[in-house]
Amino acid sequence: MVYIDAHTHFGKGMPQGIPPEGVEKYIQMMDKIGMNAVIITPCYASISPDRTYDEANRLLANAMKKYPDRLFGLARVNPHFMKRSVEIAEKYLKEGFWGIKFHPRNEAFPINHKDLVFPIMKKVEELGGLVLFHSGCPVYSHPTLVGDVADNFPEVPIIIGHMGGRFVDDAILVAKWFDNVFIDTSFCRGVGYIEKAVEVAGAEKVLYASDYPQGSMEVETLKVKLAEISSRDKELILGRNIKNILLSIRKER
Numbered sequence: 518m519v520y521i522d523a524h525t526h527f528g529k530g531m532p533q534g535i536p537p538e539g540v541e542k543y544i545q546m547m548d549k550i551g552m553n554a555v556i557i558t559p560c561y562a563s564i565s566p567d568r569t570y571d572e573a574n575r576l577l578a579n580a581m582k583k584y585p586d587r588l589f590g591l592a593r594v595n596p597h598f599m600k601r602s603v604e605i606a607e608k609y610l611k612e613g614f615w616g617i618k619f620h621p622r623n624e625a626f627p628i629n630h631k632d633l634v635f636p637i638m639k640k641v642e643e644l645g646g647l648v649l650f651h652s653g654c655p656v657y658s659h660p661t662l663v664g665d666v667a668d669n670f671p672e673v674p675i676i677i678g679h680m681g682g683r684f685v686d687d688a689i690l691v692a693k694w695f696d697n698v699f700i701d702t703s704f705c706r707g708v709g710y711i712e713k714a715v716e717v718a719g720a721e722k723v724l725y726a727s728d729y730p731q732g733s734m735e736v737e738t739l740k741v742k743l744a745e746i747s748s749r750d751k752e753l754i755l756g757r758n759i760k761n762i763l764l765s766i767r768k769e770r
Contacts, residue, residue, distance in 0.1 A: 519757050519760050520551055520552050520553050520755055520756045521759045521760055522552060522554075522726055523555075523701045523725060523759045524728050525555045525556065526557065526558055526560040526730065527557050527558075527577060527580065528559040528573040540583060540584070543588075547587065550734060550735060552734065554586065554589060554760075556589050556590075556615070556649070558592070558618040559577055559592075568595055568597075569605070570593035573593060574609055574614075590613075590614050591616045591617055592614040593618050594617055594618075595624050596626055596633035596637060597633065602633075610641065615646055615763065616648055616674075617637060617641055617646065618648075618649045618651075619650050619651065620651040621650070621657055622654060623651070626657070628662035634666065638670045641670075641673050642673050645766050645769040645770045646766060647674040647676065648676070650675065650676065652677045652684070659684055660681035663677050663691055664691045667691070667697050671695075674765070675698050676701050677692065677700045678728075679701065679728070680700050680701065680702055680703070680704075680706070682704070690718075692722040693717055693722070699722050699758070699762070700714060700724065702726050703728035703732055704737075705737070707740075708740050708744045708745075711740060712745055712746055715744070715754075720747075720750035720754060720758075721753060721758055723754045723758065724754065724759050725737065725741050725754050725755045725756065725759075
């Protein structure tokens with residue numbers, strides 16, 4: 518079975534005591550639990566004094582070069598730099614990153630902001646890649662706003678992080694309505710919501726994720742395994758779906 522975590526973090530600035538302290542320990546941890554690969558992005562704590570993630574992105578880029586089949590990085594971009602943000606996104610996409618992570622709460626912007634988000638989305642659409650949105654809190658990261666982005670960029674795979682948080686029902690509906698929208702299970706509010714997502718949106722739209730190291734890979738995996746869904750659905754969620762997305766990006770590029 519393919520086992521891939523669709524939402525993890527790594528990089529300089531991790532709170533002291535939270536593993537892993539380096540890429541080798543990260544890989545060792547993955548090996549210990551049988552994890553094939555992860556979607557990985559710099560954490561907010563790694564933002565530099567100049568309010569960019571350049572140093573953190575470079576650190577992750579080096580880690581990806583060592584483990585290209587196991588670490589699939591999403592670059593962090595602060596969209597408030599406007600034109601420069603688009604240039605930064607282009608640079609990292611061309612250097613091998615698999616997409617962009619947006620965090621509306623950290624950088625304080627609405628998910629569907631036409632001036633801050635859409636130009637970067639257009640660059641992802643042009644070069645190929647996926648986009649992961651933090652979702653759920655605050656209200657300007659509401660999952661329904663993802664629908665506006667998805668409608669404007671139907672060829673870009675978009676992941677709603679944390680299953681929409683407290684707006685999980687809305688996130689499930691957005692995943693149902695838009696072919697290019699997926700929901701990840703990190704910090705999912707309960708097994709029942711995974712079951713509901715499969716019933717309403719389809720297992721092909723659900724991605725296992727942990728938000729590691731803030732969340733536990735093992736605990737979030739257990740939620741999927743305990744769900745009353747078919748073995749096929751569990752296999753799709755635990756890795757097959759995100760693998761298919763990555764393969765489609767590789768083919769497009």
